[in-house]
Amino acid sequence: MSSVELMNISTPYSLKNINLKVRDGELLVLLGPTGAGKTTMLNVIAGLENYSGSVLFDGVPIDGIPTGRRNVGYLFQDLNLFPHLNVFWNIAFGLKMQGLNKTEIQDKVDKMLHLLKIEPLRDRFPKNLSGGEKQRVALARALINLPCILLLDEPMSSLDYRTSKYLRTELRMLQKKLGITTVYVTHNLYEAEEMADRIAVIDKGRLEQIGSPEDVFFHPQETVSSFIGAPNILNCEYCRLLNPSLMEVECGGISLIIPNEGKQVRKLAILPEDIYISAAKPPGPNINRVKGILMKVDESTHTVCCTVLAGENYLRAELPKEIFKTMGLDIGGEVWLILNLRKLKVANK
Structure with missing residues (x-):
């Protein structure tokens, strides 16, 4: 060629x-x-x-x-x-x-x-x-x-x-x-x-x-x-193989499940738009759901970016402004995040 x-x-x-x-x-x-x-x-x-x-x-x-x-x-x-x-x-x-x-x-x-x-x-x-x-x-x-x-x-x-x-x-x-x-x-x-x-x-x-x-x-x-969009970057301190296709990782005090390719995981990345935020614990299996404190809210024309302290990590979650206004989230209040497993990207070096 x-x-x-x-x-x-x-x-x-x-x-x-x-x-x-x-x-x-x-x-x-x-x-x-x-x-x-x-x-x-x-x-x-x-x-x-x-x-x-x-x-x-x-x-x-x-x-x-x-x-x-x-x-x-x-x-x-x-x-x-x-x-x-x-x-x-x-x-x-x-x-x-x-x-x-x-x-x-x-x-x-x-x-x-x-x-x-x-x-x-x-x-x-x-x-x-x-x-x-x-x-x-x-x-x-x-x-x-x-x-x-x-x-x-x-x-x-x-x-x-x-x-x-x-x-x-x-x-x-x-x-x-x-x-x-x-x-x-x-x-x-x-x-x-x-x-x-x-x-x-x-x-x-x-x-x-x-x-x-x-x-x-x-x-x-x-x-x-x-x-x-600037991704959230998490440094991984510990990895544990759950089965041939899944791995548990510890990142700054939070535990996440990720697809496993048999390699040591150094970092994870996820875009703010791929993190779901809510005031109440979401229903469903307790996988990649983490509790945190809402630290900051930044509004733009159409979206709101929420900064949440989860463990030792400051994670940004982005959502449409009209949805944010209906959620009743307050700075300093407890919130829950879901990190979409399919959207988590892995770095091995």
Whole structure:
């Protein structure tokens, strides 16, 4: 496959002097808010956007090469399936435009249908497909020519959580199996953390931070924190294995249960928006429920951030202002927190 390098890339209305290298075979996630310039960057790589600077594949400038000859697969956010073509011919469309004969088209499409596990959809039309099925067909079409670079623009944005989670797992396995250098756009931090080898955070057309998911989550730069939120960081002093998949950790006087991967846990992180706060003890099993004292309340236009002393930890919980006003929470009063197990992130170093 190929590495991709952007050197001093600027566009008239969006990107501002971007320098970025995507390693050969890497899945790099572009993370940023709406309007940050993520899609524009994909379009630059694909040759669909006017720009200054240089784009290099494997160290070779490709600025004068048109889109059709860059060997890039592109899965657009709106998928763009042809409603009048069935699944087979949607996938085969690019091959037909290249003038391949029917036997070659048949062979290539059959292999792609098998790879994406969508053989039963072969003769269906887009109107008869679910969201996840449409996503697989669009991905098959992007992969049919075995591109050296795969560009994915918010590929899961229209799907429900369960379907999105399943397809992300499949896509990650497929990307590693094929070894295709991939640039994946999302505005969802957890999706980025789950998918990426590295995350590049972009905001207002500028590249603000690039690093491993752990680096970005546990050590966000100030400009990045304003977008993803500054996480609560807990130092772990003690770990106890409960079973092959769960571990109990002690962090500054509070006990938490976390998913276990068999490694020593050094730190935990969780965003304020992923901590539930209430005046009364929440119902349900007593897992990751901690009691504390409300120390501070900071109000913004739409949200309230509550700082709670739990054990030796000052934890911030964020909630909508209208909900806070109905809860009757008082500074100095006792509160309960629930730390969402699925949202706790682990650092092993």
